[in-house]
Amino acid sequence: MTNVLQHVLLVEDDPWLAELEADVLTQAGYEVTHAPHAPSAIAKIDEKQPDVIILDVLLTGSTAFALLHELQSYGDTKAVPIILCTNMADSLKLEDVKSYGVRRIVDKSTMQPDDLLAAIRSVLRRGIE
Amino acid sequence: MSGCYTENMKKSEGLGVGMGADGVTTHEVSSLTAAAHELKSPLALMRQLALRLDSGDVSDEQHRLIQQITLTSERALRLTSDLTRSARLEDALFELEPINPEQLCQDIATELAPLFEAHGRSLAVSHRTHPLLLVANRDLLRRIIMNFSDNALHYSQPGTAVHMQIQALTKAGTVRVGIRDFGPALSSDMWRALQKKLKHSPQAIHARPQSSGLGLYIAGQFAEAMQGTIGATRHHDGATFYVELQASRQLSLL
Numbered sequence: 001m002t003n004v005l006q007h008v009l010l011v012e013d014d015p016w017l018a019e020l021e022a023d024v025l026t027q028a029g030y031e032v033t034h035a036p037h038a039p040s041a042i043a044k045i046d047e048k049q050p051d052v053i054i055l056d057v058l059l060t061g062s063t064a065f066a067l068l069h070e071l072q073s074y075g076d077t078k079a080v081p082i083i084l085c086t087n088m089a090d091s092l093k094l095e096d097v098k099s100y101g102v103r104r105i106v107d108k109s110t111m112q113p114d115d116l117l118a119a120i121r122s123v124l125r126r127g128i129e
Numbered sequence: 130m131s132g133c134y135t136e137n138m139k140k141s142e143g144l145g146v147g148m149g150a151d152g153v154t155t156h157e158v159s160s161l162t163a164a165a166h167e168l169k170s171p172l173a174l175m176r177q178l179a180l181r182l183d184s185g186d187v188s189d190e191q192h193r194l195i196q197q198i199t200l201t202s203e204r205a206l207r208l209t210s211d212l213t214r215s216a217r218l219e220d221a222l223f224e225l226e227p228i229n230p231e232q233l234c235q236d237i238a239t240e241l242a243p244l245f246e247a248h249g250r251s252l253a254v255s256h257r258t259h260p261l262l263l264v265a266n267r268d269l270l271r272r273i274i275m276n277f278s279d280n281a282l283h284y285s286q287p288g289t290a291v292h293m294q295i296q297a298l299t300k301a302g303t304v305r306v307g308i309r310d311f312g313p314a315l316s317s318d319m320w321r322a323l324q325k326k327l328k329h330s331p332q333a334i335h336a337r338p339q340s341s342g343l344g345l346y347i348a349g350q351f352a353e354a355m356q357g358t359i360g361a362t363r364h365h366d367g368a369t370f371y372v373e374l375q376a377s378r379q380l381s382l383l
Contacts, residue, residue, distance in 0.1 A: 014170060014174060016174055016178070017173075017174050017177060020177055020178065020181055058166070087166065087169040087170055087173055088166070090210060090213075090214070091213070091217070108173045108177075109169060109172070109173045109176070109206045109210070110203075110206075111177075112180065113177075113180055113181065113184060
């Protein structure tokens with residue numbers, strides 16, 4: 001029996017940081033797709049729906065919130081858990097963004113290499129609240 | 130789903146998409162905040178790269194240098210966070226609560242211990258037999274103390290310990306949290322410049338060329354937001370930077 005890898009969509013406009021994060025996730029056994037901006041993320045989701053989305057807040061040309069709003073508009077993407085990975089963590093409250101499918105906020109400026117993994121495992125274990 | 134992203138994005142931006150979203154997408158941010166945020170991303174990346182390097186097979190010397198990069202990035206990230214927070218002080222409401230400053234100082238000392246150790250210095254909290262409580266916003270007070278500690282780190286002599294001291298100023302009904310460093314004495318000129326700096330916007334002072342005064346300015350803004358003040362005391366062998374805040378009335382319950 002073949003194990004199906006869980007699919008992580010990484011929406012991050014910094015290519016070096018995206019490479020670092022993707023590397024950690026791939027080594028941990030996830031299938032990772034990278035999208036550098038929101039329109040690209042939409043296209044990737046259309047190709048293959050992710051099990052979880054890691055989303056930067058300030059993206060080139062837009063913010064994560066336009067994308068979050070978009071994802072909440074469709075039944076098939078509404079249930080995908082989202083982890084915000086951002087430098088703006090200190091100005092965001094999870095309670096304020098939970099209705100957009102956000103399950104965790106990871107502070108990019110203080111996170112340790114395994115923090116993203118822990119957040120992914122946590123949201124996949126818990127599913128949608 | 131299908132890709133009608135652009136249309137929906139415009140719609141969502143026009144309507145505003147909730148508290149978090151609205152704050153980010155529609156508020157005008159000051160150039161100061163924007164600059165701070167622009168700096169945050171590359172600094173966070175540098176830190177992540179350093180952490181990644183350190184997870185590999187490195188020599189002791191390489192590990193030491195990587196740790197210095199990590200700690201320096203974290204220090205710069207703290208400053209950019211403070212700058213962002215400072216620019217938003219007027220828009221924000223801060224919850225004030227009774228806080229045990231000694232406990233907070235202990236937590237900060239633990240957090241900063243690797244940074245001080247990497248610079249050959251240490252950080253100690255003077256213990257009080259009878260704890261004091263003050264009224265503050267925990268996050269802002271923490272940032273002020275971090276800021277003073279950072280300042281003390283850079284102007285204290287190697288091998289010395291920086292002391293965190295808490296004292297009650299009974300006449301004024303306030304509590305003072307001071308960070309005492311042991312380094313070269315401040316000259317009279319420098320002292321006058323420092324006093325000016327504590328009261329006004331950031332200015333460089335000649336005797337401390339590495340200092341723009343930005344950190345002190347931000348600390349002053351944070352203290353003011355909590356109806357407190359910051360100040361400095363000159364010693365023959367260093368200086369104490371302090372913040373004074375209202376004592377908590379819950380003090381009598383201890």
